[in-house]
Structure formats: C-alpha cells, structure tokens
Amino acid sequence: MASRSLNSKTVWIVGDSYIRRGEERARETMGTSLGLDARVQWFGWGGLRWERLLPFIHQSLRGRAAPDVLLIHCGGNDLGNMKSLCLVADMKRDLQDLHRRFPGTKILLSAISKRRRWRTANLGKIDKTRNHGTPWPFLLPAP
Secondary structure, eight states, rough: OOOOOGGEEEEEEEEEEHHHHHHHHHHHHTTTTTTOEEEEEEEEEETGGGGGGHHHHHHHHHSSSSOOOEEOOOOOOTTTTHHHHHHHHHHHHHHHHHHHOOSSEEEEEEOOOOOSSOOOOOHOOOOOOOOHOOOOOOOOOOO
C-alpha cells in the first residue's frame, strides 16, 4: 500500500453517545477535525453495545475505504448487562477480527469512562470491572 500524505489520512471515531456528544462539542469549539491534519469522521450511536459494534462499523464502511486510524469507544453500556469476562472475550475477538480484516488500520480502544451513575448493577462492582476487567492493554497478533 502506498504511503498517504498526512493531510489525506482518515480517522474514524466510532462509539456510543459519548462520541455523538463529542462530535457536537468539537463542532462548537475546535472543529470536527480536532485540529488534526486529517479527515476525521464521527460515527456516534447512543446506547451502542459491543455486540452491535462490528455490524455498525461494517455498515459505516459501505462505499468507503477503511480508515487509517480507527478509534473505538464502546463497552460502557454493556457493564452490568453481561458478565465482564464475556465482554472482555467478545472485545478481544472482535478487535482481532478488525485487525485481520484491516491490517493497514491502526486500531485504538479507549478506556470505559467512569460514570456518576450506572443504569444497572452495583456502582462499586462496575467500577472494579471497569478498572480491572477490561482488555487493556493487550497485543494483537500480526495478520
């Protein structure tokens, strides 16, 4: 693959309502490109759960080339709704799948944000899972 100049790099920011609201805030303040010399596209879906992430990414890819950078913020809506070990396993599996399908794309996964209030389950238990039960860091094998 030929190297692209910096200003033709594409960055996708994909995730739940945090991403949707982040785009709105960026638009009001610094612009949706966040001051980067790149084309930044935002794909925010309120209430997005991990199981819907890959279909959402694939739907968003229709008619587009894969981005150079894919930043994912997802998983917070799953805490308290499924076992954390299952969530971590799903995350690892899906991130490895994305890595295999798009080997030229750098994939970044944000940490699950702390919330003042969770919709379900025990706050202490969810925060413990959020801090210790997530797959960060882990390395993806070469495709």
